[in-house]
Amino acid sequence: MKYDFIIIGAGVVGASVARELMKYDVTALMIERENDVCNHASLANSAIVHSGHDPVPGSLKAKLNVEGNALYEQLEKEIEIPLLRSGAFMVAQTDEEVETLMNLRDRAKENGVPEYRLLDREEALKQEPNLHPDVKMVLDLPTTKVTYPWEVTLASAENAIDNGLDFKKATEVTGIEKTNEGFKVKTNKGDVFKSRYVINAAGGFSDKIAKMVEKTPEFEITPRRGEYFVIDRHMEGFVDHVLYPTPSSKGKGVLITPQVHGELLIGPNSEFQDDPENVDNTKAGLSFVRKESMRLAHNIPFNKVIRTFTGVRASSTHKDFYISESKEAPNFIHLGGIDSPGLTAAPAIGRYVLEEIIMKKETLLENKDFNPYRKKIHQFHDMSEKEKQEAFRFDPRYGNLICKCEKVTEPDVVHHINRSVPGDTVKGIKKRSRAGAGLCQGGYCEHNVIHLIARETGKKVTEVEYYDEHSNILKGETKVKK
Ligand SMILES: Cc1cc2nc3c(=O)[nH]c(=O)nc-3n(C[C@H](O)[C@H](O)[C@H](O)COP(=O)(O)OP(=O)(O)OC[C@H]3O[C@@H](n4cnc5c(N)ncnc54)[C@H](O)[C@@H]3O)c2cc1C
Structure with a gap:
């Protein structure tokens, strides 16, 4: 399959660029080596949508921070990300x-x-x-706010996928070959994907990806x-x-x-x-x-x-964000050194890549079918008392509490397993539903989640993974009903 764009990395930056790309009439593939979106810096950070008071004036960080902060208001309406207006x-x-x-x-x-x-x-x-x-x-x-970085990344990726993005998870890019038409991107699964452009959004690994096409990359991750x-x-x-x-x-x-x-x-x-x-x-x-x-x-x-x-943090020798087309490989775009305020800047980085780099070289047609809206799952613990009663009448499985600390029910988990970016691991469900994120940290609910994933995906319980490949939790069942 030949794509117009391949994005390497499904952190908040890759997902934001992907969503922006899908506003145009293009084909695109996002490749992530982990089993899910958002597992590295985009997951483990302070979650602050900074105001923009800190970066050096005139830097890309300053510009994209202030723009990104404002864009979060739009993301809240369009893809239903949570925002705490704390200041x-x-x-x-x-x-x-x-x-x-x-x-x-x-x-x-x-x-x-x-x-x-x-x-x-x-x-x-x-x-x-x-x-x-x-x-x-x-x-x-x-204007400082706090968000849930996981939800921002997931929502951006889901919205991009619902608008036509292809997504391959658990697939590592292992090599890139320059060709006359663009690039051949090789993976650890033996696939070779062709594309006209490659967008390097590999976070802490972006310098390694750069070395796949450049002799002397302009930045090194520190x-x-x-x-x-x-x-x-x-x-x-x-x-x-x-x-x-x-x-x-x-x-x-x-x-x-x-x-x-x-x-x-x-x-x-x-x-x-x-x-x-x-x-x-x-x-x-x-x-x-x-x-x-x-x-x-x-x-x-x-x-x-x-x-x-x-x-x-994917800090780099460049100090500022390094967002630029490669000097050695045309149509190869680096998003390197995206440390703080990268979460805040991500939606603005998406726009910048399109408007300041790609559109300067290409005339892209608008995707007339682009739907900017993505609905989040309205979970039991977010419902009013009246909504809870109605939900239970409509689906009695809402009476089955999977996680007691965070009040997560069976239908909540089942919905997450069956989304565009499915939560089909124990950690994937924890991130999506909060089952396991509370006081007992999964002591009560983990086995419930394993059984639900097994039932919904047709796997054996012993095949359900915590997160990575081969991170299975159960070796076998000890109390099997005959
Ligand atoms: C401690 C800390 C605190 C922070 N606090 C804030 C904050 O409060 N506010 C703020 O705005 N910013 C903050 N940041 C910065 C922000 O978290 C990052 O800038 C942002 O998450 C970077 O996103 P990313 O998508 O570039 O990187 P990542 O989230 O790291 O994503 C890169 C992805 O690329 C994938 N990948 C790598 N190599 C390959 C390959 N070969 N093939 C396929 N996939 C590959 C990785 O698996 C990963 O999922 C903080 C960062 C840290 C670490």
């Missing part, structure tokens, strides 16, 4: 930090952030009583880890705003971030490492996060931590 407080505690805060206020103005203002100590503490009492001044950034604590959603309301410390040369610092489902994220740190895939937590990293966060707020409920995780 953010950047906190200064010393005279030096107050000076940095003033500079960042000026930078916010220069970058085109629509709203920002300085708050004195009293006003800040009135709005956020758990702020550390050493606060001197706060930069209030009301992976940077960030570790987090997740605090149980029963502590919702501990803070209402995203809390940033005043940034230093090492980055944005350790944040306190309320999440759309009520949890609190504490993190990240920022440490360079060689391996873009190493997501182990470290004692030193978590101790640092804990100590730094206590400078921002007091009484952080660390006794309510339900898990920890690590994300790896």
Whole structure:
């Protein structure tokens, strides 16, 4: 099969570019080496839709951050992604930090952030009583929002697929050959896909993909880890705003971030490492996060931590986002070095790739059938009491509670298994439905989920995977009814 476009990588950036492409009359394929969309940086991050106060003025990061932030309002309407309009407080505690805060206020103005203002100590503490009492001044950034990065990626990919995108998961691109007509993209499954354009959205691996077509790529990935604590959603309301410390040369610092489902994220740190895939937590990293966060707020409920995780930023030697057609291979487009604010910028990156790179070379016709809308599954735990009663009358399986912590029912899980990007692994269901994301972290519901996946997909329970190939959980059944 020959495509107009092949996108390598189904993180938030690949999925956003794919959705933008499907607005035109083109053929496209997105290839992802993992078993699902959104498994790397796009899954493990702070989930903040930043305002745009931080990137260096004039950089691509600054431009696409501010544009991306505004586009999230549209995504909420079109593909039903969750948005928590929290706003953010950047906190200064010393005279030096107050000076940095003033500079960042000026930078916010220069970058085109629509709203920002300085708050004195009293006003800040009135709005956020758990702020550390050493606060001197706060930069209030009301356009900062929090989303669920997983849902943004899934929704973008599903909408693109529903509009004609082909998607191959669990398929790794292992080689690319330049041809007179474009490229031959080879995979570990033995497939060879032809296309006129290739879009390299491989995140932490984008420099490796670049080396498949270039002798001397313009950027190299320098992976940077960030570790987090997740605090149980029963502590919702501990803070209402995203809390940033005043940034230093090492980055944005350790944040306190309320999440759309009520949890609190504490993190990240920022440490360079060689391996873009190493997501182990470290004692030193978590101790640092804990100590730094206590400078921002007091009484952080660390006794309510339900898990920890690590994300790896695809920082690069280029410093700014590297979004450009290859200098060595025409029609090969790099989206390299997309570290923070890549989640925020993703929808704007999609537009930029189309408008500033592809449309400068091609006349693409509009896809008249493009449907920008994607409906999310209205789960039992989101329903009003009246809706719950009606749902149960319509389908009594709503009475079968699969996950007690998050109130996920059988039809919720079954719907997720049967979507355009199916959730056919235990982790896939956790990400989609929240079964396993609550206080018991899957202790109660995992086996229920395994049985439902087996029933719906025709697999044996022993064949159902946790996530990756060969990550099966069950070896056999011990109590089989005869
Ligand atoms: C700790 C941390 C905190 C962050 N916080 C924020 C934040 O609050 N706000 C914000 O705006 N941004 C934040 N970011 C940045 C944001 O998460 C990233 O910029 C964004 O997720 C990058 O998306 P991506 O699609 O480029 O990369 P990824 O999500 O890594 O996706 C790349 C995909 O390519 C696939 N792939 C790689 N090689 C191949 C191959 N050979 N064949 C097929 N597929 C391949 C991978 O499996 C992966 O799924 C944070 C990042 C981290 C790590």
